[in-house]
Amino acid sequence: MPVARPVLALVHGWGMNARVFDALAAALADAFDVHALDLPGHGDRAPLPENTLAAWAGDLAHRMPPAAVVLGWSLGGQVAMRAALDHPDRIARLVLLTSTPRFVASADWPHGMAAADLDAFGAALLADPRGTLGRFLALQTRGAPDAKTLLHALRRVLTEAPEPASAALAAGLSILRDTDLRAEAKRIAQPTLVIHGALDTLTPAGAGDWLAAHLPQARALTLPRAGHAPHLSHTDAVVAGIRDFCHA
Numbered sequence: 293m294p295v296a297r298p299v300l301a302l303v304h305g306w307g308m309n310a311r312v313f314d315a316l317a318a319a320l321a322d323a324f325d326v327h328a329l330d331l332p333g334h335g336d337r338a339p340l341p342e343n344t345l346a347a348w349a350g351d352l353a354h355r356m357p358p359a360a361v362v363l364g365w366s367l368g369g370q371v372a373m374r375a376a377l378d379h380p381d382r383i384a385r386l387v388l389l390t391s392t393p394r395f396v397a398s399a400d401w402p403h404g405m406a407a408a409d410l411d412a413f414g415a416a417l418l419a420d421p422r423g424t425l426g427r428f429l430a431l432q433t434r435g436a437p438d439a440k441t442l443l444h445a446l447r448r449v450l451t452e453a454p455e456p457a458s459a460a461l462a463a464g465l466s467i468l469r470d471t472d473l474r475a476e477a478k479r480i481a482q483p484t485l486v487i488h489g490a491l492d493t494l495t496p497a498g499a500g501d502w503l504a505a506h507l508p509q510a511r512a513l514t515l516p517r518a519g520h521a522p523h524l525s526h527t528d529a530v531v532a533g534i535r536d537f538c539h540a
Contacts, residue, residue: 298384298538300324301356305366306464307425309335309453312365312446316523319531323539329355331371333460335453343463345374345471353379361538363387365523366432366495367464370395370471376480377473386484387534390492390520392499393473393506403498407469414465421458425450435491436519445524477506484510485537487530489518511537 300320302313310328317326332351333339340347352362353375362383364372369391376383397404416424429446433439484507488500497514504512513533518526 297323297325299357299360300326300534300538301352301360301362302326302328303352303362303364303368303371304328304331304334305368306468307334307428307456307461308446308449309456311335311452312449312521313523315527316530319527320534323535324361327356330453331368331460331464333457333463335456339457339459339463343460345370345467346378348467349374349378353382356382358382359384361385361387363389363534364391365389366391366520367395367468370467370473373473373477373480376482377476380481383482385538386480386482387487387537388484388500388503389487389523389530390489390495390500391486391503392495393471393477393503394499395468395471395495401474403496403502405494410465410469414462414469417458417461417465421461422455425456425461431494432520434519435493436489436521436525437491437517438525439519442519442521442525446521474502474506477503478508480507481509483537485513485533486510487513487515487522487533489520489522489526490514490516491519494520 310330313328330337348371362372369388394401396407433442486500486504488497490497504510515522523530
């Protein structure tokens, strides 16, 4: 009998949708049963009654069979880490793609966005949701050698699915503002691959270094010429890293 392929769930970041993983999903379809998932309130999904990190993590855990591999990009990585902590039987391995335990910078955490800048995004979101999303996309590509190409690709993803619900966007910003997983990181027991771009200015490479050093079973893959979206800019390298990690 043929051997069943492992399930690989792909979880996107703030304001995006599952279409951002089209190229990655196609490249891994021969080795995995790939499921690119929309977060609540994104793509064609309605928001949950309660839109918190724990609720989104529970939603993710129960949309997969047990022992799945979960890749989380940026905010999606925080959802994946929360799911690994709260529902460990559902997740066999983690791939954290340019993610972070804490998105906002503080006195003891230099690897993040200034809190005032994130608050400004929240205020702007109420007045101009589309424009705010556009500015966030520009931040994701800043510093990358192919920034214009990446920005075009991300904008195309937004046009190919329904706009995210305003409640989900606001909830996502709240999660990014309030989440700090550093104290719990040592309890993430699943083997984890931390993929980071050295040129990432949104979740700086230091955040990936911290995750690789503090998660008990983590290994790091740093891409010297990548920014915040290496699955788009360096698809082959990300695919090779995932294959090696999951079939080691």
